[in-house]
Amino acid sequence: MNSSTAWPVSLICLLIAFYLGFQYTVSKNDASRSEKWSHVRGVIDLVGMTKKIGRGGIYNYSPHVAYHFKYKHKVYYGHVIAFPDPQNFSEEGAQAFRLKYPEGRQVSIYFDPNSPTNSCLQSGDSGNFDSYLWGAIGLAAVSVILLFVRAEEGESASTSYLTPS
Numbered sequence: 499m500n501s502s503t504a505w506p507v508s509l510i511c512l513l514i515a516f517y518l519g520f521q522y523t524v525s526k527n528d529a530s531r532s533e534k535w536s537h538v539r540g541v542i543d544l545v546g547m548t549k550k551i552g553r554g555g556i557y558n559y560s561p562h563v564a565y566h567f568k569y570k571h572k573v574y575y576g577h578v579i580a581f582p583d584p585q586n587f588s589e590e591g592a593q594a595f596r597l598k599y600p601e602g603r604q605v606s607i608y609f610d611p612n613s614p615t616n617s618c619l620q621s622g623d624s625g626n627f628d629s630y631l632w633g634a635i636g637l638a639a640v641s642v643i644l645l646f647v648r649a650e651e652g653e654s655a656s657t658s659y660l661t662p663s
Contacts, residue, residue: 508644515637521582529581532608532621540567540576540607542599547592559592560585563599567607569614576607576617 544564552558561584566575587595599605599619609617 504644508641511637511644512641515635515641518637525582526623529621529623531610532581532618535608535617535621536611537606537608537621538567538569539604540565542601542603542605543575545596545599545601547587547596552586557589558586559589561587561592561595561599563619565605565607565617565619567609567617569609569611572614574609574614574617576609576615578618580618580620581623 542563542565544562546562548560548562550558550560561579562577563579564575564577566573568574584595605619607617607619608621
């Protein structure tokens with residue numbers, strides 16, 4: 499990669515790294531706050547799975563839910579499973595999720611009493627933060643490496659230009 503393309507690619511990698519780092523921080527903060535939330539009984543209205551083909555032709559499943567609960571004589575609706583939402587279940591994991599949260603089942607819903615529209619099915623850290631964190635670290639490293647390569651190429655180009663032939 500020449501030095502004229504290394505800088506923009508490095509900048510793009512760095513911006514994506516900052517975005518992933520921001521997502522990691524927001525999800526980690528939401529998970530931490532949800533541990534202190536109140537909970538009430540609510541009802542699962544809808545459960546769905548998105549099926550995607552993954553590595554090696556193996557299918558991955560990502561769950562989606564809709565639920566409602568009543569707090570202070572008002573009904574609230576939510577769709578957040580956990581912070582961050584779980585993804586990439588195996589077929590067995592998807593089946594276990596459907597068994598745990600079938601449509602019509604009463605379950606505990608965790609919600610922020612100061613803002614009941616913020617709710618989830620599982621409070622606390624769901625343990626799915628690795629992809630955000632490793633993605634941010636990896637892209638930041640790529641950005642630094644690209645800048646270093648650019649600096650090295652620029653240095654060698656400038657010394658060869660100054661050396662008489």
